[in-house]
Amino acid sequence: MTDLAIRTRRPAAPAAPTTAPDAVAERLLDTQSPQRPQVTPxxxxxxxxxxxxxxxxxxxxxxxxxxxxxxxxxxxxxxxxxxxxxxxxxxxxxxxxxxxxxxxxxxxxxxxxxxxTPRLRQIRKTNLELIFSDHNAYCLPPCQNKCPSHIDIPGFLKANTEGNWHESARIFKRTIPFPSVLGRVCPAPCEEHCRRDEVEEAIAIRDSHRYAGDQVLKAQANGAPAPVPFELQRKSGKRVAVVGSGPAGMSAAYYLLIAGHDVTVFERDPAAGGMLRYGIPQYRLPKVEILEGEYEAVWQLGGKLVTNAALGRDFTLDDLQNQGFDAVCVAIGCYDTNKLGVPGEDADGVLDGLEYLKVATLGLPYPGHAGKRVVVIGGGFTSMDCSRTSVRQGAAEVTLVYRRDMKDMPAANEVHEMLEEGARAIFQAAPTRVLADDHDRVTGVEFQRMRLGAPDASGRRRPEPMPGTEFVIECDRVLLAIGQGPELDWVGRGAEGVTATKNKRLAADAVTFATGRRGVFGTGDVRIGASTVVQAVAEGRRAAYGIDAYLKGLDLDAIKTRQTLAEPQPEFLSIVPYADEVKEPRYRLTSMPADVRNKSYVEYEIPYTQRDAMAEAKRCLQCTCEAIGYCDLRRQGIEYGTTLKTLEPQNRGAYSFRSVTENRFTGANHDYIRDDSHAFILREPSRCIDCGRCANVCKEIVGAACYDFMRTGFDTLVTTPLDMSLNTTPCVSCGRCAETCPTGALMPKPRVLEKYDVDETRCILCGICVDACPYDALRCGPDFELTHDSRAEPMVDLMATSAIDRDSEVTFIRRERDWLVRAHESGRSLNAGVMLPVLPASIANGHGNGNGHGRGGHGQDGHGHDRHDHGGGAGGGRAHAR
Amino acid sequence: MHAGSAGTLADGRRRSDTALELLQAQRPSAWPRVLLDRAGRYDADGAFADAEAAGAWSVWREVMSTSPRAIIRIVSESRLRGRGGAGFPTGDKWRTCHNQTADQKYVVANGYEADPGALLDRTLMELDPHAVVEGVALAAYAVGATKAYVVVKSTYRTAVRRLENAIRGAEQAGYIGIDALGEGFDLQIELVELQGAAVLGEETTLLYALMGKKPLPEQRPPYPAVQGLWERPTVVNNVETLAAVPWIIANGSAAFAKIGAAESPGTTLVQLSGAVAHPGVVEVPLGTPLREIVEGVGGGVARGNLKALLVGGAPGGFLPADGLDIPLTFDALEAAGAGMGSGTILVVDDSACIVDVATLMTRFMNDEACGKTIPCRIGLKRLTEIGERFTSGLTRPTDLTVLRDLCADVRDSALCGHEYAATNPLLSGMRYFPQEFEDHIARGTCPAGVCRRLSVAAALA
The missing domain is CATH 3.10.20.740 (Ubiquitin-like (UB roll))
Incomplete structure (x- = not known):
């Protein structure tokens, strides 16, 4: 054991006081066993x-x-x-x-x-801002960021890889109650930002949760219970009225029911669903199997439904509150179709697109639609639905006209499907007047070409008219789908206190969702204007938290902080390309042939097979920061207000994001390459804040000293010498660096989505895998006897040690002592002075109780493996174990 | 400059083989000498006896019969203040260390001289190594240390050779070592060569390097005098401070206190550099107005007009041209936003741009930082970037506010003097030359015509 020789260093440290080995051991026992209460003054x-x-x-x-x-x-x-x-x-x-x-x-x-003090908080905030300005990393994966409801996408995809559809849906339902519905109607903003795109193509996130949701629905149809994302809370005895059974209202109802409140949903139409039922055609969202199936989960939790009851028509807010509802959640959506504002639009044959869809989605043919020439004006999802439904209803000719370019359409990804089905589309044209005959029947629409000007607030280029480019499309029907606003005529009458905003929305807080009237909340499209289903669902869920806090009597202002913590605004940056990843193209959903589907209301997309769904989920890079939820930097950043300013997107479009490095100090920042060469520890130096904890722990506690501060100045980084792989350092895979890391710079290696294969022909029986496995998944088998005999040193009985729980230092030393005794008895040569420098004489000579040894005294001869790595032999101890 | 023939200086003293040029010709003869009193009077590479004949180690035997307390009292009464830059009273530091109970104490002489532009400590160590070694011995005797380290930058080969010669000579003469002079006092002096970033000059960093650890500064208190090397009480003094001690013991504290300013008596080495007519190192009584040093000894600016003085090296502060009347004392310089720092005075003429120089200094300080703390590693980088934006015409509207706020926060949360002082150039530049900053920021012009990227940026705009 020459390793133990003291190396002289210049200048030399003072000679350590000579202490008897016993005293060292006693001190070890004192410091590492449970401490007595402080007795210092x-x-x-x-x-x-x-x-x-x-x-x-x-x-x-x-x-x-x-x-x-x-x-x-x-x-x-x-x-x-x-x-x-x-x-x-x-x-x-x-x-x-x-x-x-x-x-x-x-x-x-x-x-x-x-x-x-304010000054101290200012210093800390400055520090945090400085750290963030060089924190070239992200908390949530970009997909999760971009989802308005921040679904745990890597989480449910992980469950998908295992074919655990129930768990997948449960994870999904933590943020959105309707995986199957959203799997059909969501525009999937998440997929636009998927980092798998850097390898070849984005993950089919929407299709994946659609499959998981469908599996759960199938099981539900067979009587299985729907997954519930959280533990159900005790009944609070409070009653909530949710007005509107669309996506916003129903998700509010869902999370309020989980929170233990009694929820009654009021719906003005004969059946629940709102836009999902009356605005989205059957071929995109089957009403009975999917919509009602998913809504069933809400009714299962105890939600009550009152249909044919409209706010303002059948009851007022006063009525609801007089009936004893402790809170009212208004989620009536947007049904008031905007007007064109051009001459002749009142002509016979100019139809409200929503009215048209409502009839059509009930499966009824709209009167006199077959054989007509139809013009649809607008570029959103409603216009798309109007066009495609018109095709299915036998219109002779369907033309969609949109004033901007195709790529600026909110429903751009549906255009090709529409064209395949036989409609045609004209872009960059806006109506100037509607032409009618003497009987005021529509004969055509005059349009004017538009050119694209400077970008507007939404980031899209603003269309500007080009005079002299007018043209006419002859037609018999005009469907208007140029956006909707909420119907707010109920405001005022029996609803004192509730107000509308300037641009005709219901005035409600962005975080608490409280309106001007106590106990009344507004959420969904009625608050933010017509938007996507996923945004409405996100609104509904967040409103449920606000209402829950109100019902619990919490200060509504105080919950803003809590909400902010629960719903961090997207932070994302980056990143190093995935050059090494094996390419595996996206599994696509197939569609029915266009000439078949354009006559049918059957859902036209053919779902995944189970194998495809699992394979697709495996493509996920799982690029989430594993430290999220444990990250001190993130927590303090939120506390000191350095990472996010507001929950509301600020004029940057609905899916805007802020970079985490964006603050008053923004400047140069480092972009390091992550090191995943080590089997258990993932190093992501871009997330490192140079706190030095890993270096200190590794040096002072473990003794391996894998890390230190390297380089100087701004480029200082706590890393391995020469940035070498951890495999090259004296790393013992103890994981303490990952444990102490306050951020996600050092992490236990994240979810690996494959199983390991062991090539036994190449195994040299080194036992490192057994040493390092944190879960005791690997153990020494009988084959180890072969290697065991060739070793000079005696071994600790591994099977015995693995049979007991993690022991304290005292039991550890006792066990060593027992081993010593047994080794003596079996006559093996050993040098106690070298092997057991910490064993106090009092214990070594005493009699142990065999603590922890499930097997007899002969066990050590069998499957042994050395566990010594204490004291000065940190290197040497391991060396002889190999 | 050298009036005499080769090998002999103007005042008849032997010229050493040092590459340094002492400003002897211009130095007023009325200025007393303390530190370089013996410089050139003996061959620093020569025999110990020569040095002894020139007056080295003259008080050592006498000191051995005095109590350590008396030595500390003499040093305290002389009001000697540390020459490392901070100006901490040396007697107080020694007393603190002396009063500690410990099995081992240390003395560390800091001759690392972090500022790469400074040659003061090098001059001293090359010209009179015995003064340094004797000072170390006296400090060790006073505080009860039996082990002392003299730390020198390893590029200072001449200084290393001469200090080794001096230590070996003293050992062979029996002045230090086991049972020195038969008085029962053990003292081992070891010469340690170090090389690293500028932050090594910081005392706790230096101690970490001495212990063979990664040189990172440590939070004070506890001060090294209480808990230093290997957690033992350690006196860390600049070599210049220590070199003054033998003179004080020999001539008495009253004689020392009479020299220079009342609150910080004695002399110090000053280096004139930059656009000065006669650059070099000179020993100056503290309290001397800067005018006498810059114009009297240095001969004023070489050409053009004096614009500013950067006092204290890279982490020093700018003084305006009318700051020439400020006396060279710790307190006066501190109050003016500069500091004694490394003891260099960089003379800036009107061909230089203050914003540019301040940015350069900040960048240097950032590059030389150890990277331990956030305000230093990232904060100084951001300060540098703001300065670079000023000089390149890409200023953000918030930059000036951010600069001030960040400077204040960095100073308040500073771990060591490095980051604290690194804010000096920009802060003092803004204090004395607001117009020049204004020109860069608001008008996008550089009065000195140095920042060429400004005109490029203006042309692009």
Whole structure:
């Protein structure tokens, strides 16, 4: 064991005081076994106006934490002395000019400490902003960011890979209650930003949850219970009226029911569903199997439905509140189709697109539609539905006209399907007047060409008319689908307090969803204007949290913070391309042939097979930050308001994002390559904040010293020497670096979506896998005897040690002692002085109780494996184990 | 500059083989000498006896019969202040260390001289290494240390050779070592060569390097005098501070206190560089107005007009041209936004752009940072970037506010002097030359015509 020889270093450290081995062991026992209560002298200091007790030798931080006063830290590792790199734990000590850091300053009697002055918070905020300005990373994966409802996409895809559809749907339902519905009607903003695109093509996220949702619905039809995302809360006894059974109202109802409230849904039409039922055609969303199936989950939770009851027509808000509803959630959507504002639009044959769809989605032919020449005006989903339904209803000729370019259409991805089915489309043209004959029947529409000007607030180029380019399309029917606003004529009458905004929306808070009237909340399209189903669902869910807080009597302002924490605004950046990933193209849904589907209302997309669904989910790169939820930086960033300003998208379009590095200090930042060469520890240096915790823990506690501060100045990074792979360092795969990392820079390697194959022909029986496996999934089998005999040193009985729980230092030493005794008895040669430097004589000579040994005294001869790596033999101890 | 023949200086002293040029010709003869009193009077590479004959180690035998407390009292009464830049009273530091109970104490002489543009400590160590070694011995005796380290930048080959010669000579003469002079006092002095970033000059960083660890600064308190090398009480003094101690013991504290300014007596080495007529190193009594140094000794600016002085090296502060009347003392310079720092005075003439120089200094400080703390690693980078935006005409509207706020936050949350002082160039530049910053930011012009990218940016706009 020459490794144990003390290396002389210049200048040399003073010779360590010579201590008897017993004393060392006793000290080990003292420091590593459960500590007795502090017996050092106590004193009192004042922290934030409170008198708290500290003990000699404690730092200010320790005193604060002992007394429940939170001081933020990033670089502080409780097992080690304060390091002082992050400067987050600054506190004010009375009488000192510059604020000291509390993790290094020892507390002294009579100190007067402030931990939360505005100046200190400013310093901490500056620090956080500086960190974020060089934090070239993301918290949520981009898909999850871009989803208005922030579904845990990597989570449900992971469940998909295992074919666990129930779990997949459950994860999905944590944020959206209707996986199958959304799997059909969602425009899938998530897929636009999928990082798999950097390999070859985005994951089919929508089709994946559609499949999972469908499987659950099938099981439900056979009597299985629907997955419930959260534990159901106890009944609160509060009653909530939800007005409107569209996506917003129903998701609000769903989460309110889970929260334990009694929910009654009021629907003006004969059946629940709102736009989902009356606005989206059957061929896109089967009403009975899918919509009613998913809604069934809400009724199963105890939701009650009152149909044919319209707000303003059949009841007022006063009525509802007089009936004893503790809260009212208004989610009536947008049904008031906008007018064209051109001459002649009142002519006979100019139809409201929504009215038309309502009839058509009931499966009824719209009167006199067959054989007509139809012009559809608009570029949204309604216009698409109008066109395609008209085709199915036998219109002679269907023309869609949109004033912007095709790529600017909200429903751009549906255009090709529409064209295949036989409709035609004209872009960059806007109506100037509607032509009618003497009987005021429509004969055609005059359009004017548009040119695309400068981009407007939505980021799309604004269409500008080009005079002199007028042309006429002759037609018999005109369907208007140029957007809708909410019907707000009920405001005022019996609804005092509720107001409308300037642009004719229901006025309600963006976070609490409270309107001007106490106990009345507004959510969904009625609040934000006509938008997508997924946005409406997100609105409904967030409103449910607001209403729940109101019913619990919480301060509505206070929940803003909580909501902000629960719904972080997207943060994303980056990133290093995935060059190494094996290419595997997207599994696409197939459609029925166009000439078949354009006559039919049957759902035209053919769903995945189970194999395809699982294979598609496996393509997911799982690029989420594993540290989310545990990340100190994120938590403090939110607390100090450095990462997000508001929940509302700010004039940047519905799916806008802010980069995490965007703040007043934005400048150069580092983009490091992640190192996933190690089997268990993933290093993502771009997420590193250089706190040094891993370096200190690895050096001081583990003894391996894999990391340190490398380079100088701005380029300093806590990394391995020469940025080498962890495999090349003395890493023992203990994972303590990942454990101490306050961010996601060092992580246990994330979900790997494949199983391992072991090539036994190449195994050299080194046992490293057994050593390193954190879950004891690998163990030494009988084959290890072959290697065992060739080793000089005796071995600890591995089977015995793996049979017991993680032991304390005392039991560990006892076990070593037992082994020693057995080794003596079996006459094996050993050198206790080298192998067991920590074994105190008192224990070594005593009699143990065989603690932890499930097998007899002869067991050690069988399947042994060395577990020594203590003391100075950190290197040597392992070396002889190999 | 050298009036005498080769090998001999103007005042008849032997010229050393040092490459340094001392500003002897212009130095007023009335200025007393403390640090370089013996410089050139003996061959620093020569025999120990020569140095002894020139007056080195003259007080050591006498000191051995004095109590350490008396030595500390003499140093305290002389009001000697640390020459490393901060100006901490040396006597207080020694007393703190002396009062500690420990099995081992250390003395560390900091001759690392972090500022790459400074040659002061090098001059001292090359010209009178014995003064440094004797000072170390006196400090060790006063605080009760038995082990001392003299830290030198390893590129200072001459200084290393001469210090080794001095230490070896003293050991062979029995002045230090086991049972020095038979008085029962053990002292081992070790010369340590280090090389690294500028932040190594910071005392806690230096101690970490000495212990063989990654040189990162450590939070103070506890100060090294209480808990330093290997957690033992350690006195860390600049070599210049230590070199003054033998003179103080020999001539008495009253004689020392009479020299220079009342609150910071004694002399110090000053280096004139930049656009000055006679650059070089000179020993100056503290309290001397800068005018006498820059114009009297340095001969004023070489050409053009004096625009500013950057006092204290890279982390120093700018003084305007009318700041020439500020006396060279710790307190006066601190109040004016500069500092003694490394002891260099960079003379800036009107062909230089203050914004440009300040940015350059900030960038240097960022590059030389150890990277331990956030405000230093990223904060200084952001300050540099703001400065670079000023000089390239890409200023953001918020930059000036951000610059001020960030400087204040960096100073308040600073771990060591490096990051604290790194804000000096930009802050003092803004304080004394607001017009020049205004020109860069608001008008996009550089009065000195240095920042060429400004005109490019203006042309593009």
């Amino acid at each position: 106590a004193f009192t200091i004042e922290v934030d106006g409170r008198q708290v007790t500290g003990h000699a030798g404690q730092t200010i931080l320790e005193v604060c934490r002992d007394n429940g006063i939170e001081v933020p830290t990033l670089c502080f590792e409780p097992k080690l002395p304060g390091f002082g790199a992050c400067r987050m734990c600054v506190v004010d000590v009375e009488g000192e000019e510059h604020p000291p850091i509390s993790c290094s300053r020892s507390a002294e009697a009579g100190m007067v400490v402030q931990t939360q």
